[in-house]
Amino acid sequence: MFSVVDPETGFTSSVIRDPRRFVGRTELIESCMNALSAREGVIGVYGKRGVGKSSLVRQIQQMANGNYDIAQKAGLAHLIPKTPRRYYTVYYACDSSIGNTVDLIKRLCNDTEVEDGLLRLVPDVGKELEEFSRSDDDSSGHDLRLVKWGAKGADSQKYASFIPNDPIQSFRNFVGAALDANNRVWSKRDGLLILLDEFDVIGQKNHMGSLIKSLTAPTVKFGVCGIGQDLGALINDHKSVARLIEQGAIHVRPMNxxxxxxxxxxxxxxxxxxxxxxxxxxxxxxxxxxxxxxxxxxxxxxxxxxxxxxxxxxxxxxxxxxxxxxxxEGRSFPNLEEQYQLAVGKSKERAMLLVLLAEQRSDAAQYNDDIGRVVLQKTRAAAQGLGIDYIDQLMPRLVEQRYGPALVKGSEQRGIYEFADPVFRAYVKLRTLD
Ligand SMILES: Nc1ncnc2c1ncn2[C@@H]1O[C@H](COP(=O)(O)OP(=O)(O)OP(=O)(O)O)[C@@H](O)[C@H]1O
Ligand SMILES: [Mg+2]
The missing domain is CATH 1.10.8.60 (Helicase, Ruva Protein; domain 3)
Structure with missing residues (x-):
């Protein structure tokens, strides 16, 4: 018998927080477990757009809280430590208005988010926290969320430990205070885990590695996550944290x-x-x-x-x-369709060119398939065969920022591009020409 169901019950386009919805990634979960168990170290999660990075980061957060359901599910029960290191967790999604390292630390010190923010964990008179579960079933592994700000309110400037001109020292104070104060009230934890998502959008990432290194301690672990083909794309000066990140470099690849x-x-x-x-x-x-x-x-x-x-x-x-x-026909996915229309404009030729580029198969011997680069030159003959004569006039719109961009430069070499969003590429392959 037919019944109407809510599609969201089984599928979601949001980041996956609930371990029961999270599939696969066994090896990555194992790496995450190792990284969490390490006394000292940094976790770096990187990969292409839409491949599942943030969802993995949310699972790291679950395990840091002591909820190892995801490891059980992945068949890694035997690797779960008897007494896993447990953390209070902070999760922060960066945005492009963060200009540099100091900005970032300031943001963290002022983040009032009640389930993920750093400020919620910093002690204050009258502040109330409660335990809560980050998954739908009330399993083990609870985190803390804020139910009431202290007498001084949410304004971090009023915290005695906030030093106005020295956010980095404030950050250290906050972290120390959060750990001590909460360990007096809640089941004892080993440290604080600070997860920084969308790390790739930060403007000036110079010195980020050395800052993270200087703040990392057995009681403070950082996890950074963002789009990139390697760690260097995420943390420019990653060499300065190389030793710390050795165990925690986590490359999220497309699913098998x-x-x-x-x-x-x-x-x-x-x-x-x-x-x-x-x-x-x-x-x-x-x-x-x-x-x-x-x-x-x-x-x-x-x-x-x-x-x-x-x-x-x-x-x-x-x-x-x-x-x-x-x-x-472009009737199902409004966001992808909008991207498509924006990229091709009114030109049928440009739409054809985009399809040809999307369908280009990367030569596995020449390029790592995972990189997914496209070579303009390889498409010229096919395009001319279809009567598209002026490729070079069609290209600019495909690479211009204000029209997406659909394509980004894939290397220093001329004529080599990459689809900015691999899901968009897959969509273009399906899309029939109007
Ligand atoms: N392990 C997984 N099991 C099932 N679905 C997943 C898994 N990982 C990701 N997804 C799904 O894939 C989509 C993208 O996931 P997510 O937002 O985690 O990716 P991302 O790499 O962080 O993307 P972005 O680059 O846009 O930040 C979401 O719809 C999510 O539900
Ligand atoms: Mg993400």
Whole structure:
């Protein structure tokens, strides 16, 4: 019998916090466990856009709180330490208005977020905290969230320990005070874990590595996360933290086929069996989504929505064919479609060129497949065959910031590009020309 279901029950395009929704990544989880167990060290999570970095960081946060469900699920139960190091955790998503290292530390010292902010952990008269679980089931591994600011209110300037002209010293004071004060009240923890997401957008990253190094201690661990092909892209002066980061360099790559399949078996479980996907449909989605869980989740959601509208809970080949047609016509994913329209403008030729570039296969021998570079030269002949004569006039819009950009320079060499967003590339491959 058909029933309408909420697509979000099984699929999500948001960062995954709940370990029950998180699939695969066994080796990465193992590395994260090692990094958390290390007395001293920095964690660096990097990879392409939309590949699943933030979701992994949220799982690191869970484990830091002592919730090792994700490790259990990944079959790593035997590696869970008997008494794991436990941390109070701070999670902060950086933005492009953070100009430099001092800005960042100031932001941290002023972050009033009640579940993730540093300030919530800093003691103050009258301040009240409570334990809470970061997953839907109330399992072990609780973190602290703020229920009441102290008598002095949320303004950090009023904290006695805040030194106006020396945010770095303030930060040290805050961290020390947070650990001591909370250890008197709550079950004792070994340190503070400061997770900095979207680290790639910070303007001036000079000296970030040496700052992190100077602040790292057995009681303070940093985890930085952002888009990049290597650690150097994330922390310019990463050599200064090389020794500290040795164990904690975590490269998130596209998922393998089995992992993407698990997104669908997990969804079926979350839907309590009401929604099912035919195996050949899942195989098709595995191929289309190219290891990017974001695209797989979006397509899953679109299937369930379409099923709701047409009265089906079993997504078979026929239903999926109809879903795919809608995607191809640009009717399913407004954000990707907007990017697409912005990139191609009104030019049919540019749309064709973009498709040709998206479909270009990187030569595995020449380029690491994971890099996904495209070479303009390789497309010229095909484009001319299709009657596109003026490639060089079509290109600028594809690389200009204000139109996306769809493409970014892939290397110093001329004519080598990379799709800024690999999910967008996968979308372009599907999209039929208007
Ligand atoms: N392990 C996973 N299992 C299931 N789905 C996942 C997993 N990791 C990520 N996803 C899904 O993929 C999408 C992108 O995840 P996430 O936001 O963590 O990626 P990201 O690399 O941080 O992206 P960005 O580069 O945009 O910051 C989300 O829809 C999320 O639900
Ligand atoms: Mg992210």
């Amino acid at each position: 086929a089995e992992e993407t399949r698990q997104i669908f078996s997990t969804a079926e479980k979350l839907f309590k069996g009401v929604v099912t996907f035919a195996p050949d449909v899942v195989d098709q989605i595995v191929e289309i989504s190219e290891g990017y869980p974001y695209f797989a989740q979006l397509i899953g959601k679109a299937c369930v929505q379409y099923g709701n509208n047409t009265g089906f809970n079993n997504i078979d080949r026929k239903i999926f064919g109809e879903v795919l047609d809608r995607i191809r």
